[in-house]
Amino acid sequence: KRHxxxxxxxxxxxxxxxxxxxxxxxxxxxxxxxVHLFTDTVEEEFSIYSDA
Structure with a gap:
């Protein structure tokens, strides 16, 4: 999972x-x-963690 x-x-x-x-x-x-680059990236990171 971590990998x-x-x-x-x-x-x-x-x-x-x-x-x-x-x-x-x-x-x-x-x-x-x-302007949205950072917030979009954070949302994508959250998505990766929540899908794991």
Missing amino acids: KIEEKMRVLEMQKLAEVEKYLTEGIEDATQL
């Missing part, structure tokens, strides 16, 4: 890092995406 959570968290981390890197290199059209 599943760790793997899902690693995948989420890589996805979010790629998303941030994209914002930094390409810029962003809608600033609300940045």
Whole structure:
């Protein structure tokens, strides 16, 4: 169970890092995406833990 959570968290981390890197290199059209980045990530983390 713990390993599943760790793997899902690693995948989420890589996805979010790629998303941030994209914002930094390409810029962003809608600033609300940045505003919601943290809260969306936290919700996704909670989802991973609750599904375990």
